[in-house]
Amino acid sequence: MLTKFNLLIVFLPFVSVFISSILFLIFQTFSSKNYLLNLIISFFILFFLILFVTYKTSSNITDREIFYLIFSYVCAFYLFMCLIQSQISSLQLTILRIIYLYPGISKKEILKKYNANNIFEERIKRLESGGIIYKKKSSFFIKNNKIILYLNFTKILRKIFNI
Amino acid sequence: MQVILNYLAFFLIFFLLQIFLFRFLRININKPSIILLFVIISLIVGFYSFSIELLLNLIIINLTIICFYTLVPGIINYGPGLEIIDLIVNKKINKKDTLKKKFLKGKLSKSVEKRLEINISSNLIKLDKGKFSIKRNTRNMLIIFNIIKKIYRIKSDAY
Numbered sequence: 001m002l003t004k005f006n007l008l009i010v011f012l013p014f015v016s017v018f019i020s021s022i023l024f025l026i027f028q029t030f031s032s033k034n035y036l037l038n039l040i041i042s043f044f045i046l047f048f049l050i051l052f053v054t055y056k057t058s059s060n061i062t063d064r065e066i067f068y069l070i071f072s073y074v075c076a077f078y079l080f081m082c083l084i085q086s087q088i089s090s091l092q093l094t095i096l097r098i099i100y101l102y103p104g105i106s107k108k109e110i111l112k113k114y115n116a117n118n119i120f121e122e123r124i125k126r127l128e129s130g131g132i133i134y135k136k137k138s139s140f141f142i143k144n145n146k147i148i149l150y151l152n153f154t155k156i157l158r159k160i161f162n163i
Numbered sequence: 164m165q166v167i168l169n170y171l172a173f174f175l176i177f178f179l180l181q182i183f184l185f186r187f188l189r190i191n192i193n194k195p196s197i198i199l200l201f202v203i204i205s206l207i208v209g210f211y212s213f214s215i216e217l218l219l220n221l222i223i224i225n226l227t228i229i230c231f232y233t234l235v236p237g238i239i240n241y242g243p244g245l246e247i248i249d250l251i252v253n254k255k256i257n258k259k260d261t262l263k264k265k266f267l268k269g270k271l272s273k274s275v276e277k278r279l280e281i282n283i284s285s286n287l288i289k290l291d292k293g294k295f296s297i298k299r300n301t302r303n304m305l306i307i308f309n310i311i312k313k314i315y316r317i318k319s320d321a322y
Contacts, residue, residue: 006215010222025315032316067166068219075226082233087308087317089244092278096287096297097322100305104294107279114321116243116272120263122320123244132248139257142248151248157238162186 009065012050013072017080020046024084036130039084043077089126091119173224181231191239193232201228240281246271 002010020042027038050073054066061069086093098110124140127133134143142148184190205221212218243266250256250265266272279295282288287301297305312319 002215010218028316032318035317064166064216064219067170068223071223072226075230078230079233083311084315084317087312088319091274092281093308094319094321095275095278095282096301096305099288099295099297100302101322103296106293111275114275116267116274118321119243119274120266123247126320127244127247133251138259140251140259140262141257142251147248148252151245151252154238154245160182161238163239
């Protein structure tokens with residue numbers, strides 16, 4: 001039989017993600033320019049809170065429960081992050097929005113409204129405003145080297161999957 | 164430590180299964196129907212087991228499967244942002260004009276067409292006599308997404 005404490009453990013990561021989503025909302029109301037930073041801050045605030053709760057109650061909870069609390073929070077927040085990120089940059093969603101706004105639109109008309117040219121300009125703008133690249137005399141350079149790690153990670157996975 | 168090792172074993176088996184199926188048979192198991200099946204089985208098992216340990220394991224397994232579902236499409240369909248970074252980092256192209264030229268000549272120049280095909284094959288839109296329209300479920304999904312976008316004050320790249 002599940003006790004109240006067990007139920008608390010089960011739901012704590014999801015409640016934490018809900019609270020961090022509210023924190024993200026508060027940060028967004030103050031400054032919506034750098035959404036990624038807002039997401040990261042809201043993630044870490046609750047992450048450290050979970051670590052603190054785990055430390056304080058470590059005598060009452062098992063290793064499995066500690067692992068569950070941390071892992072589930074990270075996974076659930078990753079899913080929330082994907083939900084937010086898809087609103088911003090998902091090509092598939094943008095195309096769906098175009099068709100939703102202009103029902104009965106043809107492929108030619110879609111390509112007139114949204115094409116590789118637009119995508120390039122948008123991405124450059126977002127990469128620049130997100131502090132990932134910077135412009136110097138009409139040339140672009142990498143500002144945040146962490147993105148290279150992500151790029152290599154994706155490339156390795158693409159090689160493994162033979163894409 | 165044992166808990167982490169157990170999870171790592173599951174993760175490795177699941178990851179290797181994904182690689183094997185995709186690399187050799189071109190089968191992508193990250194589909195909503197498969198996830199739903201896992202969730203239903205887990206709910207039944209979790210409901211009748213009355214074991215907290217099993218319940219926690221089932222939640223972890225399901226979360227891993229759902230995370231893979233969101234991660235794999237991003238790997239299969241290489242994003243334009245990463246393509247630009249790849250051109251800057253690995254091809255050492257820095258000038259905006261050259262960067263744009265290379266980008267427009269590359270695979271991603273057809274990304275809109277590719278996403279249209281994905282949307283059709285995923286049953287999100289329908290094509291009738293060269294005209295696109297969205298399906299009822301997609302419309303509901305877009306309404307929810309628009310609400311999320313408004314609540315969180317998210318500015319999308321386009322539309």
